Amino acid sequence: MTLEKGFEPHLAIGETTVTGRDIEMLRAIDRFGSMHEAANELGRSYPHLQRRVVELEEAIGQLTERVRGGEGGGGTQLTPDALGLIRQFERLRVELSGVTTVPESVISGTVTERSGELATVRTAAGEMTARVPTRAEDVEIAVRADAVVLIEPRSPAHDRTSIRNQIPGVVTGVAIDDAIATVTVEIDDGVMIESVVTEESVDRLGITEGTDVVAAFKTTAARAITADP
Amino acid sequence: MTLEKGFEPHLAIGETTVTGRDIEMLRAIDRFGSMHEAANELGRSYPHLQRRVVELEEAIGQLTERVRGGEGGGGTQLTPDALGLIRQFERLRVELSGVTTVPESVISGTVTERSGELATVRTAAGEMTARVPTRAEDVEIAVRADAVVLIEPRSPAHDRTSIRNQIPGVVTGVAIDDAIATVTVEIDDGVMIESVVTEESVDRLGITEGTDVVAAFKTTAARAITADP
DNA sequence: CGGCGTTGTATCGACATAGATACACCGTCG
DNA sequence: CGACGGTGTATCTATGTCGATACAACGCCG
Numbered sequence: 001m002t003l004e005k006g007f008e009p010h011l012a013i014g015e016t017t018v019t020g021r022d023i024e025m026l027r028a029i030d031r032f033g034s035m036h037e038a039a040n041e042l043g044r045s046y047p048h049l050q051r052r053v054v055e056l057e058e059a060i061g062q063l064t065e066r067v068r069g070g071e072g073g074g075g076t077q078l079t080p081d082a083l084g085l086i087r088q089f090e091r092l093r094v095e096l097s098g099v100t101t102v103p104e105s106v107i108s109g110t111v112t113e114r115s116g117e118l119a120t121v122r123t124a125a126g127e128m129t130a131r132v133p134t135r136a137e138d139v140e141i142a143v144r145a146d147a148v149v150l151i152e153p154r155s156p157a158h159d160r161t162s163i164r165n166q167i168p169g170v171v172t173g174v175a176i177d178d179a180i181a182t183v184t185v186e187i188d189d190g191v192m193i194e195s196v197v198t199e200e201s202v203d204r205l206g207i208t209e210g211t212d213v214v215a216a217f218k219t220t221a222a223r224a225i226t227a228d229p
Numbered sequence: 230m231t232l233e234k235g236f237e238p239h240l241a242i243g244e245t246t247v248t249g250r251d252i253e254m255l256r257a258i259d260r261f262g263s264m265h266e267a268a269n270e271l272g273r274s275y276p277h278l279q280r281r282v283v284e285l286e287e288a289i290g291q292l293t294e295r296v297r298g299g300e301g302g303g304g305t306q307l308t309p310d311a312l313g314l315i316r317q318f319e320r321l322r323v324e325l326s327g328v329t330t331v332p333e334s335v336i337s338g339t340v341t342e343r344s345g346e347l348a349t350v351r352t353a354a355g356e357m358t359a360r361v362p363t364r365a366e367d368v369e370i371a372v373r374a375d376a377v378v379l380i381e382p383r384s385p386a387h388d389r390t391s392i393r394n395q396i397p398g399v400v401t402g403v404a405i406d407d408a409i410a411t412v413t414v415e416i417d418d419g420v421m422i423e424s425v426v427t428e429e430s431v432d433r434l435g436i437t438e439g440t441d442v443v444a445a446f447k448t449t450a451a452r453a454i455t456a457d458p
Numbered sequence: 459c460g461g462c463g464t465t466g467t468a469t470c471g472a473c474a475t476a477g478a479t480a481c482a483c484c485g486t487c488g
Numbered sequence: 489c490g491a492c493g494g495t496g497t498a499t500c501t502a503t504g505t506c507g508a509t510a511c512a513a514c515g516c517c518g
Contacts, residue, residue, distance in 0.1 A: 069515030073463025298485030302493030
């Protein structure tokens with residue numbers, strides 16, 4: 001039984017929310033220069049589509065230049081704001097899909113010290129700092145693999161960065177697919193951290209199975225959730 | 230006009246998808262030990278709620294122990310699988326909400342070279358590498374602020390890490406809230422990158438307005454979308 | 459000046475969703 | 489043995505969504 005992670009993005013302003021359907025609609029309007037043809041293409045009714053455009057504009061501001069009559073009967077062009085809206089939505093979708101496609105490492109531990117939203121967590125692989133939104137004792141720290149940096153050991157001056165969690169380990173696996181490598185680092189017996197890096201970085205740092213590396217990640221990229229409820 | 234980023238998470242298996250409403254329902258059943266009281270609490274009709282439980286179980290497997298008659302008239306208890314499902318859903322929600330709560334930086338540029346899913350992008354602030362899923366020419370690179378590392382300039386050996394994008398800039402703003410700082414770095418005239426770091430890092434690196442820093446992020450954490458729809 | 463293909467608007471009907479109601483079934487408890 | 493409070497199920501109805509239809513308004517074009 002494997003459940004597939006999914007999501008539906010939206011952008012909200014006041015009562016109205018811009019959905020994927022709206023973006024699809026705006027893109028069709030842009031493609032055809034006509035709400036009528038857009039409605040046809042999408043298999044939607046023109047009256048509702050037109051109504052929706054007005055509704056969005058009432059909430060967000062001008063999104064279209066609609067002309068009635070004239071050459072070709074008229075038409076509808078998107079404003080730069082509308083194009084920006086489409087891009088913003090697409091960025092949101094891409095970033096969210098990053099969550100569902102990038103692997104995540106989970107490390108359990110217990111909170112030893114708190115400071116605001118941050119906390120120090122004692123784990124099998126040593127102490128780490130993470131964001132701990134809820135008041136919790138036993139936690140699981142989750143780190144996205146694309147937030148994990150691999151550092152060559154014995155290279156100096158790594159307190160000169162904002163990366164506070166730097167955990168030495170040994171590479172136990174390297175899987176390369178289409179110029180992107182997923183590197184598994186064992187930071188304690190049976191405790192793994194995954195990192196996705198470019199194939200170029202793997203080559204440059206000479207990473208293969210058995211290599212000593214430091215797996216590093218920012219405190220703000222590590223999120224803890226309570227382990228129990 | 231600021232649009233608030235949002236999303237609706239779900240878990241899919243075959244035709245049926247588990248929504249936030251389903252999770253809310255399961256949690257209410259767990260709280261009361263009774264589907265009837267759960268329906269009351271949520272203001273939902275018992276028949277549909279009961280039907281939905283059966284539907285979910287047909288897709289996922291046993292989620293409840295439902296007994297009819299007996300002490301207190303019977304009742305419904307969640308199985309460990311159901312509790313695991315709730316946790317899985319909650320974790321997905323937390324991961325996704327990371328995207329909507331952390332600021333993103335957007336940098337436009339044009340693709341100059343491709344290698345698999347990766348590409349080199351020329352921007353006003355120099356060349357960067359990013360994930361570019363679609364075949365695109367003009368792109369926008371989006372980077373999450375919690376993936377941006379701040380590095381002290383003139384510190385050596387930063388080719389000894391898997392961070393390929395290292396862009397010098399000047400700090401133009403530091404906003405501290407609850408031990409977490411949002412640092413704005415100007416990497417070119419009017420082009421900003423935001424980074425969220427701990428207050429501790431801000432102090433340690435001596436970051437204030439006007440400080441020279443290097444804003445760095447991994448290629449795999451930078452995602453590009455087409456600028457033209 | 460009429461035709462054409464748009465935008466704008468009112469209205470109807472099909473359909474899905476979800477609450478409301480009613481009732482059979484079940485097993486313990488007083 | 490009947491009351492009680494739960495599960496299981498059929499059915500009706502209110503509601504909202506969305507496509508379908510119809511028609512007015514508009515302005516270029518032949």
